[in-house]
Amino acid sequence: MMLEKFAVRSLLAGVAMTALLATPAFAVTPADTLVEGFAIDDIISMDPGEAFELSTAEVTGNTYDLLVRLDLKDTSKVKPDLAESWTVSDDGLTYTFKLKPGMKFASGNPITAADVAYSFERAIKLDKSPAFIINQFGISGDNVTEKAKAVDDTTFQFVVDKAYAPSFVLNCLSATVASVVDAKLVKEHVAAVTPSADYKWDNDFGNAWLKTGYAGSGQYKLREWRANEAVVLERNDNYNGEKAKLARVIYRNMKESSAQRLALEAGDIDVARNLEPNDLDAIAKNADLTTTSAPKGTVYYISLNQKNPNLAKPEVRQAFKYLVDYDALSTTILKGIGEIHQSFLPKGDLGAIDDNPFKLDVAKAKELLAKAGLPDGFKVTMDVRVGQPTTGMAESIQQTLGQAGIKLEIIPGDGKQTLTKYRARNHDIYIGNWGQDYFDPNSNAQTFASNPDNSDAAKIKTLAWRNAWDIPDLTKETEAALLEKDSGKRADMYKDLQKKILDTSPFVIIHQQLEVAGLRKNLKGFALGPSFDTNFVGPVSKE
Amino acid sequence: MSIAENQVAAGRGSARAVAILSSLGRFLVIAVTTYLGLLAVTFFIGRVIPIDPVLAVLGDRAPTAVVERTRREMGLDLPWIEQFYLYVKAALRGDFGTSVLTTNPVMSDIRRVFPATIELATLGTLIGAVIGVPLGVLAAVRRGSLIDQIARIIGLIGYSVPIFWLGLLGLVLFYAKLQWVAFPARLDVVYEYTFTPITGFYLLDSAMQGQWDVFYDAYRHIILPAALLGYFALAYISRMTRSFMLNELAQEYIVAARAKGLSETRIIWGHALRNAAVPMVTVIALSYASLLEGSVLTETVFSWPGIGLYITNSLTNADMNAVLGGTIIIGSVFIAINLLSDLLYRLLDPRTKVG
Numbered sequence: 001m002m003l004e005k006f007a008v009r010s011l012l013a014g015v016a017m018t019a020l021l022a023t024p025a026f027a028v029t030p031a032d033t034l035v036e037g038f039a040i041d042d043i044i045s046m047d048p049g050e051a052f053e054l055s056t057a058e059v060t061g062n063t064y065d066l067l068v069r070l071d072l073k074d075t076s077k078v079k080p081d082l083a084e085s086w087t088v089s090d091d092g093l094t095y096t097f098k099l100k101p102g103m104k105f106a107s108g109n110p111i112t113a114a115d116v117a118y119s120f121e122r123a124i125k126l127d128k129s130p131a132f133i134i135n136q137f138g139i140s141g142d143n144v145t146e147k148a149k150a151v152d153d154t155t156f157q158f159v160v161d162k163a164y165a166p167s168f169v170l171n172c173l174s175a176t177v178a179s180v181v182d183a184k185l186v187k188e189h190v191a192a193v194t195p196s197a198d199y200k201w202d203n204d205f206g207n208a209w210l211k212t213g214y215a216g217s218g219q220y221k222l223r224e225w226r227a228n229e230a231v232v233l234e235r236n237d238n239y240n241g242e243k244a245k246l247a248r249v250i251y252r253n254m255k256e257s258s259a260q261r262l263a264l265e266a267g268d269i270d271v272a273r274n275l276e277p278n279d280l281d282a283i284a285k286n287a288d289l290t291t292t293s294a295p296k297g298t299v300y301y302i303s304l305n306q307k308n309p310n311l312a313k314p315e316v317r318q319a320f321k322y323l324v325d326y327d328a329l330s331t332t333i334l335k336g337i338g339e340i341h342q343s344f345l346p347k348g349d350l351g352a353i354d355d356n357p358f359k360l361d362v363a364k365a366k367e368l369l370a371k372a373g374l375p376d377g378f379k380v381t382m383d384v385r386v387g388q389p390t391t392g393m394a395e396s397i398q399q400t401l402g403q404a405g406i407k408l409e410i411i412p413g414d415g416k417q418t419l420t421k422y423r424a425r426n427h428d429i430y431i432g433n434w435g436q437d438y439f440d441p442n443s444n445a446q447t448f449a450s451n452p453d454n455s456d457a458a459k460i461k462t463l464a465w466r467n468a469w470d471i472p473d474l475t476k477e478t479e480a481a482l483l484e485k486d487s488g489k490r491a492d493m494y495k496d497l498q499k500k501i502l503d504t505s506p507f508v509i510i511h512q513q514l515e516v517a518g519l520r521k522n523l524k525g526f527a528l529g530p531s532f533d534t535n536f537v538g539p540v541s542k543e
Numbered sequence: 544m545s546i547a548e549n550q551v552a553a554g555r556g557s558a559r560a561v562a563i564l565s566s567l568g569r570f571l572v573i574a575v576t577t578y579l580g581l582l583a584v585t586f587f588i589g590r591v592i593p594i595d596p597v598l599a600v601l602g603d604r605a606p607t608a609v610v611e612r613t614r615r616e617m618g619l620d621l622p623w624i625e626q627f628y629l630y631v632k633a634a635l636r637g638d639f640g641t642s643v644l645t646t647n648p649v650m651s652d653i654r655r656v657f658p659a660t661i662e663l664a665t666l667g668t669l670i671g672a673v674i675g676v677p678l679g680v681l682a683a684v685r686r687g688s689l690i691d692q693i694a695r696i697i698g699l700i701g702y703s704v705p706i707f708w709l710g711l712l713g714l715v716l717f718y719a720k721l722q723w724v725a726f727p728a729r730l731d732v733v734y735e736y737t738f739t740p741i742t743g744f745y746l747l748d749s750a751m752q753g754q755w756d757v758f759y760d761a762y763r764h765i766i767l768p769a770a771l772l773g774y775f776a777l778a779y780i781s782r783m784t785r786s787f788m789l790n791e792l793a794q795e796y797i798v799a800a801r802a803k804g805l806s807e808t809r810i811i812w813g814h815a816l817r818n819a820a821v822p823m824v825t826v827i828a829l830s831y832a833s834l835l836e837g838s839v840l841t842e843t844v845f846s847w848p849g850i851g852l853y854i855t856n857s858l859t860n861a862d863m864n865a866v867l868g869g870t871i872i873i874g875s876v877f878i879a880i881n882l883l884s885d886l887l888y889r890l891l892d893p894r895t896k897v898g
Contacts, residue, residue: 029732030732030733033732035732041644041856041860042602044600044602044643044644044646045646052602052604052605053602127609127612128601128605128609129601129602129604129605129606129609130604131606131609132606198612198615198616211646212646227642227644227645227646227647227652228644228645228848228852228853228856229848230735250732250735252728252732252846253846254727254846255843256843258711259714259727259844259846262714262715262718262719262726263726263727265719266718266719266722266726268725268726268731268732414594414859415859416594416595416598416599416859416860416861417592417593417594419598419603420593420594420595420598421593423595423598423603437604458607459607459608460606460607461607
């Protein structure tokens, strides 16, 4: 019949249009380009004076240089980067850095001490999130040009307000906020600003431009950042050390672990960066692929708000530490992505201890609860960010707490939502992670073991503050460790501090994060570093 | 504007012009009120969600002093009503503020992401209509036959299976196993940095520039998500076509046409379908509009940088300027498509023809 012929024909035409598919072909990324699948949706700004996010740290680490850098062979020390040497004055206040001669920025401009001074000036005056790493040395917008200045073209001087442990000062100067920017280039892009009570300066120090722009001297230069899509790096041929092996690095925003795995297996990406345990497992078993991991300075913990009268009892705090099934967690939800670690300093820090005294012990926990006058347990809530590993951990903890009669109600929420509540101290129990702000024991000691003012209107809000843990004595000890010049003695002070709070703190620290990556086997030289700004891509090549 | 109102809106000469004008006027009033409502509701939802917007700008690590300063800079210390007033004032000038996440003006972000969604939705709707209409017609004509059963099953799956599941399944099969289609993105890495889009519609741009390898690559990337959206559109369109056709085929004029001795082909395609085409336009337009909203799940599964993904990302990051801007743009598109299908209706419906 005519009718059917016509209908069938138009149907077929439609089907053919959809089904006209490509011939099968195995995808390969270009030989001179490294393509990584990576969740980079946390990036807010590429300005090293402003950026404080994990993915940005990796980009900044690869595209900017510093005076000194973390020594990857011994992460309790730093090594020269742009500076070839430095001296500390006898009073412990003046640090003098001598720059290597004849270095250039990617733009071709020479690197001078004036560039270093300008980089400090703009970071302090902009006063964005990471500025505190430098202004904690008594440096403010009013005195920065005096305290951080160029003596001559190759000599930079940095003056601090107290005789701090030199290791502390140098570690802080290895943070991305101290990255050296090309002052000449940045100054071509400054925008005028009308000064106000909050911002006293008449220009933005190139901040608007540097949000997406680039003015560095690293192994790679930033070519492009397209929010939520990609970051593209290109080799810097003016680099002052060994040049990068590949011409280009592309970070593609991919959020899903399963999608990353598919793309890695198909050869569309060379590296997958956000893998969950099951996908990691599958990749490890694939003959074309391999995996790598490195412990990062991030610890996962649950914390007990001391505003809750039950949780404020010392025995209850202690009981919680016996009510986590560390072994079960490490063989399931955390397999390959976390190592059990119960003290607040991550392994790799100066003075970090790796005593893990707690095990699941329901009987002991019940005893402690009875001592606290709560033999039948109690009801309590926990705010949990939806996603792994937090959800899985929370469910495991809910079950083990139940064994001691504690009824845990899980309140699931989006990350920013649970964080908003936590920051306002409105939670009972919070589960989360804390990555150190800079590679020095003070970063975590300050937040876990000090709380200078426990009032709601406090100016400094540490994690101890967020859990209303009032600890004037520990706060003093933490401050004292900052001023210990001898690195060995300083390490001992942190060991002591960690041991003291293992038992008493409202923090049940569970594990240290292992950062993992799945790779194609033709990659050479790919290694994850001890911190997010030391995941260097310069040494990576392809076979 | 309901179908009934339109059908009644028949007339001649000036009376007809008046009718059209007054219905346009009514339409404008509806559009403006809808806009204002949309603005108000989204704005206040954005303010009551328990997320601190400063957190989106600064992250968790900013010192307290910086947080307080930023709160003032963002005007968050002002009363709600004042914030809303300032927002509407700026929005009327076409300024939806700056996105926290991308640091671009929201409008320029939308100009960048919307073409991706339009391209996908257009192709999806095309697939849905080109296959769905004949399938629906066949199912109606051969009621109870095998093809009708197949159409029914296709429809049922389309209504009941979650789109992301089908999407993942498609990826595993066509991308991971068979390697027929390219991986989730708009273009391969090789092309992404050598190809300069003009309009943002990659298929169109590459064809215009004669870069056929890019065209082919873009096609390999778009075809799976488009086919997926097309499938869901097809399920809906073929069911609706079938029922409209059944309705037409039962009319007396069909009997008359048959008695007149017209060929079956002419009766079905020339008369019945032509009359059924009038409500079909609304069905297809609505399904197009709903795809234009950005099929959030499809865009997520296929890493398709369209407006659905943009708004979802912004929402989870409490980037309210972007959410509000995106919502308003989508609202405008929805209203515009409604207006357009209304106009088409007038053109197609023989009862509104000037005699």
